[in-house]
Amino acid sequence: MIETQTLPTEPGCYLFFDSTGTIIYVGKAKNLRRRVSSYFSRNDLDPKTKRLVAAIAGIDFIVTDTEVEAFILENTLIKKHQPKYNIDLKDSKSYAYIHVTDEPYPRVHVARGTDGNGRYYGPFVSARERDDLLRLLKSLFGLRSCRRLPRRPCLRAHIGSCSAPCTGRISEEDYRERVRRAEAVLKGDITGLIRTLREEMAAHAERQEYERAMELRDQIAALESLRERQHVDRQKTYNEDIVNYIVSEGTVYLMLFNVDRGTLSGKREYTFDETEGFLEEFLARYYADHEPPEEVILPVPVDDAVASYLSHLRGGKVRVIVPQRGEKKNLLDLVRKNVEIAFFGDRIKLDELKRRLHLPELPVAIECFDISHLSGTAMVGSMVRFLWGKPDKKNYRRFRIRTIEGIDDFAAIAEVVRRRYTRLRKEGGELPDLILIDGGKGQLAAATAVLKDLGIKVPIAAIAKREEEIFVPGFSHPLPLERHERASLFLQEIRDEAHRFAITYHRNLRKKTIAP
Template sequence: MKTVYIEEQIKNLPAKPGVYIMKDENENIIYVGKAISLKNRVRQYFRESNADPKVRAMVAKINEFEYIITDNELEALILENNLIKKHKPHYNILLKDDKTYPYIKITKEDYPRIFKTRKILKDGAQYFGPYTNIFALNDYIDAINDIFMIRDCNRNIEKSISNRERPCLNYYIKKCSAPCNDKISKHEYQSEVKRAIQILEGNTQIIEEYLTQKMYKASSDLNFEEAAKYRDKLTNMDKLYEKQKIVSNDIDKNQDYIVYSNDDINVVFSVFFIRNGKVMGQESFYFERNLDNIDEMYNSFLIQYYFEKDALPDEIVIEKDISDRGLLEEYLGNRKSKKMKILVPQKGKKKDMLDFAKKNAHEQFKIKSIKELNNRSHFESSLKELSSLLGLDNISVIESYDISNIQGTSSVGVKVVYKKGKKSPKDYRRYRIKSLTDKSDDYASMREVIERRMKDPELPDLILLDGGKGHVSTIKALFRELKIEVPVFGIYKDKNHRTEGLCSDTEIMEINKRSSLFKFLTGIQDETHRFAIDYHRNIRNKNMIKSELDGIKGIGEKRKTALFNKYGSIDNLKKASVDEISSIPGFNKNIAENILNYFKEL
């Protein structure tokens, strides 16, 4: 039900593009969205005729909202994406794509090098990939370099030739043609590189013949260990080529095909990489269906997936249109410095490839569903055993809490949530301890964290504390004051800090260490402890880097935070170049030089 305050806010909303930020009564951001007209879009959420039950559930939690006006819808799109990544709102999907697949890079030098890289630069080099089988890729690069004797050093070749430098060991073991010692002409060396490029473009027969000859030669020389190495390399090559299925000899563009498969509970998005008519690999992302309908989730996934990609394809092929297609094309085209196409084919070869990708996405989804069923059976068994042990009915939502500090400094608390036995990371929360003078007091810190959490009227079925009887007693006393009835137990550890069992404020319950329940509880405790330690370490590192930057002219709080977010540590910052630092928003070349000169003088 709308409050008078929200009704007044809606009346005063501008009919301009921008981003809206929904908050609950604890001021937690629960949803971020963008709009061409803030007035029209936000008003839709609070209409009583809103049919989507998940939208109604979110609206019921909205206590207030904020908005930011932008000059146009593209700016709103960029801001929305940044805010989602920063605040991780409960009702937005969040893509945690921390995988960076490697590419093969051929440098733009007179004597090029060939090596693996995960970073795509605008440096005139040639890039092939991405490759999803990393072990096979390593063998692939080794074999190419062995066949064509490509250098892997950083020497200035012209300078080495003029100084008559001796070639390195690779020349003597026949792994390099030694252009540094003029053992091969520039023209001959570049011809070998061109042959290597032909292999990368699809002529794989050369490399297979080379490895096979090496294997038979080693075998005939009775060097069976060496022969086995070449056999393994051939096997890895087969794995690499097996994934690089030729789907069309007519496709000469780099394409990504994005498809999905779903039911009422979950959805999987699959990305297929097509390079020069071959499937180079694919990756899949799984989400629970939350607030968004499938069209909105598809739209959000595409935006988050491509927003910060180093290497962009020439075309993105999708199975159904998205509301932000034009905006995403414009944004990616600006980044790529050439027109970007997002296509929705209805027939032809691209539609055939889309159907092929869709079949594979369905298979991925079925495999995931089977695993989910198996896991669900395991979780249900553990929850049933836990319910019986504690004398509770229908445990569905479990919240686990931990406190982390070092001698009272940077004291923090965390909440980790399990729903139906599964982790629910979108519900995790972090808390800075604010009200205590003695922040080494774990009992008082735990009380503060849970008291703040209890302002949310939606309560869990069970609360677990990382601690013993004292922690449980403290929180039970708090609940009596607040007149809240939620079961509270502690997961206590032995003297070696290993999970031992459960406890109330009066008794200890030992658990069979071979049981599924013990493994389940150990997993909860480990996950809560990990989350707390990570948060504490993050704050501690942030404070350390900020304090070490205090003496640098022109570095205030905003720039300190930007440097921490970019580099994470002083050591990483020291390794950065002036150009890298000056490219950070809000920095320039003079400030970057001040920073690096400051560390040189220490």
């Protein structure tokens, strides 16, 4: 039994050791004796803490004058010893950057890391926004996208979307000025760049250089449009971080939004085991490596020492707020909604599909079949597999129809279904939880007959293209699903992927057929 009565009642840090003398946990406390004793006197500990307590063979402690000092010391000790049972703050996602290379004619492109030469901007949370911005910058300022300067101008040069340094059409100095302007956009100084461009446009117009003035006018219009899209609420004069989370089955799913003077500038996602006081530990660990903003918005109250600790790190006052209504509460709800989508979106789709199709089990694995042909020639089949709501591309399969002549989609579906599950059984593979057929009642009947013949009992459904109707065996009418329901949209997503895969295979076969 671990002795705790001799521990002091002052604030400080405690260290738990295992039987080998390795530090397995570092914690902070307002009252060391009370906090450490709670590990051994309570019966409602979470599973991870129970494993921790079972592994404790020794205790050490360090007394501090204040709770703020305990926060600081805790972070120092955690970074030094990397204890097994402390939160591992690895971001759940790695986001891409826009990289401006260090070359005579710099290239602007997407990069996953920041370990090369040149300058990096980001990270970008949204891939679509990043790609849209990159595309705009290349087109707007005529920046090259080629890895190496070619010997002859490419298509972008011919259509005027690249300044074509490969041809000597632009000097290195003029090209670098274009890059500097693109970087001004990446730094967020769109307003200052627009002001400069307006002055240049007026000067060119005064010298009757109307073609260049019109080019600058178009750049200004594009930048103003970009500024409007990025504008949220720039009247705030301070920065905020908004933190929210969901705890599910012993795991914390947490998201943090960075708001820079009213504009969302980034987000971070984390998952870690649930432990008592995990939110305070997260805040202490996170802000040890990131400067705290003026305001931190949380869903639940934390100890007053947290605000003091963050203020100490910042060197100025930090407000920790738990809003109950209004704009800040709406922001908290928005972050929670993002947590639900990011971490539970696929599970929600599967739960909804199980409910609406009355499936006996959650459809974790779904396989969908489609047929593609051109007037009965080069008929092919495809099968795509979705696992936990996401494409499982390594298990996609394609089929060249062997036994059918002419147009017979029903027979073609029957052939690929038979071939798929005959082979799967032979190889001892796991059957899916749901089979989906691209087609109507005829295709469904053909596939169902094959499954019955093979003695396979797996739920099956079909989705017809025109009205997105869902059919299941035993019912002459489609299920009462609206095409915009979550379950129907998920089935459409799977069907569309199967169709894309089939079309790609069909085109490849046709190219081989007509090749000289």
